[in-house]
Amino acid sequence: MEMTDDPQNAGPGSAGPIKEGQGNTPALSPFQRSAVPGVITASSDQLVAMARKSSLWPLTFGLACCAIEMISTYMPHHDVDRFGIVTWPSPRQSDVMIVAGTVVKKMAEPIKLLYEQMPDPKWVIAMGSCATNGGPYYRSYSVVMGVDHLIPVDIYVPGCPPRPEALMDAFLKLQDKIQADARADERKRG
Amino acid sequence: MLELVHFQVLSAALFSIGIFGVLARRSAVLVLISIEIMLNAVNVNLVGIAAFSDRAADVRVFGQILVVFIITIAAAEIGLALAIVLRVFRNRGSANVDDLNVMKW
Amino acid sequence: MPEGFADNWTIIAIAGGVGLLAIGILFLASYLLAPKRQSERGRIPYECGIEASPFSWSRTNIRYYVFGLAFLIFDVEAVFLFPWAVIFLEAAAAVFYEMIVFLGILMFGLTYAWRKGALNWR
Amino acid sequence: MLSGLKGLGVTLRGALRPKVTTEYPKEHLPIDERFMGFPALTWDSNRVEPYCTGCMVCVRYCPTQCMSAQMKDNDKFVEGDSHRKKIIESFEINLSRCILCGICVDVCNFDAIEMSHEHERSERLRNANRVDLPELLEMGKKYQAEVRWKQSKPSPASPNEKAEIKAVSEAKKASEADSEATNKQSEAPDSGEDAA
């Protein structure tokens, strides 16, 4: 299994300097890439970001124990449908991948593939300590120490498993991030 | 102004395309599709004649009635013919007209 | 050409065109606004996370065909039924019985198919 | 067909019942006081220092090895304000590794670590949930205030207090009239653990 060369996660003791700006950001659309930047997109970007963040469709995908709490999050008591979050079974229609559970080496390739099969813009939430850094299986021979070795992660939710509220909190933070990214993009373009 | 000859030429074109398909294609399914095109050429012709004939109205409608029957026959034909093709295919593992020459499946 | 005929069909044609156009506009908007950075790997057909081999044909089951064909037959029958439905009261009584016979024959076909088990998937 | 209609009845009845959803960001499902959120270090408001002595027992028993701690000599002990000879110098827990098992709380002999109610700590960075001593203490203080935390058994007296008690008892011997007041004084440090 290959690991990405993300400097932050490289090798043991990667408690190195924390780098900003990781995670997923949507690729620029032709408008944004065009010769006269910002003409059309100045505020439409923010609008689009608002639409995107209000309609985060996760991939139906659970790996391990955390998946149960993830399912709980969709269920009546918590009901993330309120935020417009509904799951779709195919990566082609989903925006967010919630890596809920332990990522083992055998599962690494499928996860990577599923991530790549998701159309842009896409985001990743690493739910639970396993997906963040191996959690209770940090010494296991078959566990990937955090899904960020495979795919870029936007939000890490600690906990084992995180309460549904924690996952909802993560969704809200992801929404913030989407909006903030759009704002930052705009500022960059001037 | 639209004239009957328009329909007729179109019909002729469709018919000859159909003939080409029947002769040139090997896949039985494609041959049947081509026959379908030929039947449609006939339909076009019939409809044209019906529309442009100067007979009484209730007679002219016969052309269209004929088309209804042709459509019926075409449907039955393609259904049955495809069933035969399938049957041949199951037995011989091929749907090529060339392979149909031996009639003892 | 009778009254309203051309209009009706022009509108219908325009409706088709408008439908196409509207969808085209959506596609265009998406083409312009949507990001494009799909990797080669990402375009592998979805197969639950397993790398799928190229696939475009499957030899389907013969049952599909049987149902398709039966549909075709009944569709053709419907073509006869439509004119019949609006005239049989006005026309001679024979027309009514003709259709009953016609339907009877086809129902016989359906029953036969049923008996033969062609209407069972298995 | 009839039993299928029964199902429609059940769903209809469901539709007529009140919804059970809690509107999350505004309200929160009630959290039980026993709920084990992330571990936090408690604050001894009496001695104005953490309870933790850095004995490393919890570090050793943590199943995920997500903690690290360092102890140092306690200046306050030298000054006589505290009974703790050693005190924690740095303490770090990687909350995103912690599995909330509560073993650290079980094994700590000093009530120094508690499972707080903290649980919504999503971060954008992988290591942003490595929390250090001050933050752990913050969490602990919050938790202590929330649940009116009580020490399980009273701390022993600090050198100064010992000295005081000694002085007082000597004074008691000298003047037996004021014994009640002195008793109160000596008990005070044991009871008042409530965080400010």
Place this chain on the structure above:
Amino acid sequence: MTAQLVVFYLLAAVTVLSSLGVVLTRNVVHAAFMLLLALLAVAGIFLMAVAEFLALAQILIYGGAVTVVVLFAIMLTRSDDQPRADHSQRPLALLTAVGVFALLVIAFVASDVASLESATGVGTDTESGFEALGLGLFTDWAIPFEVASLVLLVALIGAILLARSAEDGE
């Protein structure tokens, strides 16, 4: 050129091109879809001849049913010899086709049928026209109509038998 003619040419072009597509494409499934297109365009041609009912019947039967049946058949007979979809006798076929075309055109142009005028005829556009068709169909053509039902019956039964035996392996 009237608008009518323009539309006719347009439809005719679609018809001819997609029929050409049917016979020329290598991809059998594409051929089926081209067939669909051609037949829908033929429905349009019917409309030009004021045969509304036929146009709708054409859409009904070819738009839905025949295409589906053909597609099912194609998917059932995936032959591994895609590249060999065409005969070697293509030139011959082309020759025949062109010949037939020429012959037909000459015949049509030469015949006096072509000189008939005015497209005012009765179509099935109105209800009365449609009813005329119905009356004709069920009174004058009653016998063929019943025969048609027999044809359909035979097609159904034949196809079922063939398919059944094919499925049973024998």
Place this chain on the structure above:
Amino acid sequence: MTTEGSSNPPAKRREPEVPQAAVALPPEGIALAALLPEALADHGVEVGAAIDEVVCTVPADRLIDVCRLLKDEPSLKFEYLRLLTVVDYVEQVGEFEVVYHLFSLANHHKMVVKTRTAERRPSVPSVTSVWRGADWYEREMHDLFGVTFEGHHNLSPLVLPDDFDGFPGRKSYPLNDYEEW
């Protein structure tokens, strides 16, 4: 342990002062322990006990016969294979021990069958022909310990990735180092 000690890993493994778990066979177990030596007389079987289980150790080459007998003999009738596992005693005695936990619903008794195989090229006969349920257990053990089960129809990797190297169940396979936290 007070009985024959066959189920005990050899003494080499332990410090002598290590306390041993006490044997307390249930009534069915006692009956079974009485029955077994006779029933399996000609298979070179040692019968012992561990806590509440009757344990018998079988030479690997007689395993299939013994298992079949255990399953078919009406007074035994162990039709249910509860667990199949491998214990790595390589460091102690250079052998793997394969352990079968059996249960009989009909007679309501249970027992443990054990067999040994050498460290190098470990292999024991597969019992899939006796209990089909052994199928995945054996594949898993093959994955984790590299023990070959002769006669198993398909020993392809089950739980490990196809390209996994090594036998992680063995004691000699190291855990991941404490890398990062």
Place this chain on the structure above:
Amino acid sequence: MSFIEVVFAIAGLFGLFTGLAVAVLSLTWMERKTLARIQQRAGPSVVGPHGLLQPVADAMKLATKEDMIPNYADKLLFWMAPIFVAVPAFMIWIAIPFGDNLAVRVLDLGLLYLVAISGIGVVGLLMGGWASSSRYSMLGGLRAAAQLVSYEIPIVIVILSIAVLVQSLSLDAVIGGNTISIGDDTRDLPGQGAIPFAFIMPMGLLIFLIAGLAELGRTPFDIHHAESEVVGGPFVEYSGAHWAVFFLAEYLNTFVISALIVILFFGGWSWPAPPESLFGNDLSSTATNLIGGAWLMIKTYLVAIGIFWIRGTYPRLRIDQLMAFAWQVLIPLSFVNLVLIAIVLFYDWPLWVMTAVSLPIILGVGIAVQRRRGARGRPQTVRILRRSAGEIGVPMPPASTPVTDQVQAGG
């Protein structure tokens, strides 16, 4: 048609398209809210007041989402398939009457038009399924084709029954009634103002409802995009705008089927007639049309909610059961319906005969179906063995008696 007229037509049709798109958005919102209600949860509520902007956000997101074409896909067909599904779904609306004489076009052959146009969508699904070059979409496409094709027949036959009843293929006649002359006398055929066809042809309504659900691919007939089996069927590979168009078509069809149920069986805009006492009976035709249109919409939405409700309740059928149901129950039944109504009209029996005959048939078929398919549940093959009764396990110790008492007490 003059140029100006064409321009107006285009503008108007664009308006219609937009209106329908809005209707679709509202329908998705309503579906989510209905399901949420059934499931005792809140449903979309954060984006906009009561989550009303949720569909808008979804639409915007989908439009700005990457639209990818998988490898090995047949690019052209893949690209075109949504159009083949969506355009017919839109074109159907040309013939739908929203009020008295208020349709985009009042077609004489309206019913035939509906049937003919709606048949094309099947090809789009099959096309999408085949072109995606994925096994799931292939399976889904084939399932879709087989299913839609089978359930199209009952729909056609029921529509024919309606045509027989009003002796016309025009949707206006369906609502307003029709007068025909037979030989010397004229005969008034029923319109729906007085009595909706639902009461004349309950069988037809039932068949149409069931077959309509199947045409939509909604639970319990959603096998072709069953998430737990084929993961979305023909749509597996579609993303972004293309997927949105499929989605649009699906809901357009839902809307159309609901509207058709209302128009064919519940009097469309005309029944129940707006209370004249409220408005007086000299309403302008605009006002009548407005009220009629509102009526139609309200009823359509109600039917749609019913469809969502069914979706919230039923599990889905398997393909063989689904096909068997179509061919062995619905199709024969629909022919019975057709012949019955024809006989009733031919012999000039009163229309209630139709109702009177239909109801027992429905009941009989229902019972027969139940009989065959394991009527009221199935024979209970599970029984409970008790240790206290010595049926299982080792015998209970005698000390258990007080516990048994408590069971009785505890219920």
Place this chain on the structure above:
Amino acid sequence: MTDPVATQIEDKFTYQASSEPGTVDMMVNMGPQHPATHGVFRMELRVDGEQIQDVVPHIGYLHRGSEKLCEHELYSQIITLFDRFDYVSNFNNELVIVSAVEKLMGVEPPPRAELIRIIMCEFNRIASHLLFYGTFAIDMGAITPVLYNFRDREKIQSLFESVSGARMMHNYFRVGGVKEDVKDDFTSRALALCDELERGVDETDKLLTENEIFVERTTGIGVISGEDALDWGLSGPVLRASGVPYDVRVDEPYSRYSELDFGIPVGSAGDCWDRFYLRILEARESLSIIRQAMALLEPGDTMAQIRRIARPPAGEVYAHCENPRGDLGVYIVSDGGERPYRLKVRPPSFCNLQALKDLTVGHYIADAVVILGTLDIVLGEVDR
């Protein structure tokens, strides 16, 4: 498609010629990410049209190597790993490991602790079954039951939280007892919850069990005979649905189950409907167990007097309990140290899953999903 290389690959991987001339079967891959595989299970189906000709299950997508990890953990730490095996019924898992260690050490937990354990385990069994009903309904296309069931499950979880402090990974059972006594209001809460759950189960029963479509979809699907089931080593509801009345709670009563009177639902058809309905009845029986246990609950200690760090004597032990999914066992070889020498779990789902091929071949694709649903696997325990 005309690409020769592609065709070649296609022929190599896609098709497997079946015996009939001219037919080609299609390989359909389900999982590891598939909504119906309940996690990361993967199966390859060879289908002819819709009919399954062959099934190749693939597991290991959640193989976390926990058994190996257990050999390196203290007994108290192992409990946390056991929580994560069958992550739907955590208490039941904890019970297995603690009872194994207790058996090894010869420790008797105090009676109150035992009853608390039983109550917790039975609640957890209900919670697990609720999850089963829901996901099973989803597999069949019914979307509402799962929400109703999770509504009730949430209440169970909140009860758990008030007892153990965690909704899922409790780490509450200890060798020799439980971590701490329940709170004062526990009895009233639990009893009230029982009533609610009863209603919830009834609701599911009404919604699904008698629905024609449901009956039609499940009757006669995935039938396995009792003998085959035993041969495959199935256990739990799957085994009992085939008519084998094997339940560890009565066959080898552990804890204080022998004092409680409860029924064991046993099926006879061995099909999916039986497996489903059996679990409905089982949930009801669990409620009765809980009520009985609540009645028996008397004040007292909840922890035996043993040292905090368990150090069992050398020896080996096999202990097992009836998990919602079947007979969950653990085999521990102790060398007298603080850590087990070898620890091996008998995972019920792992065994149940083996029979998948026998159950599915000849059915339709949709049935495979249903059958897999009734096996009610939890991958955490299948793969460990």
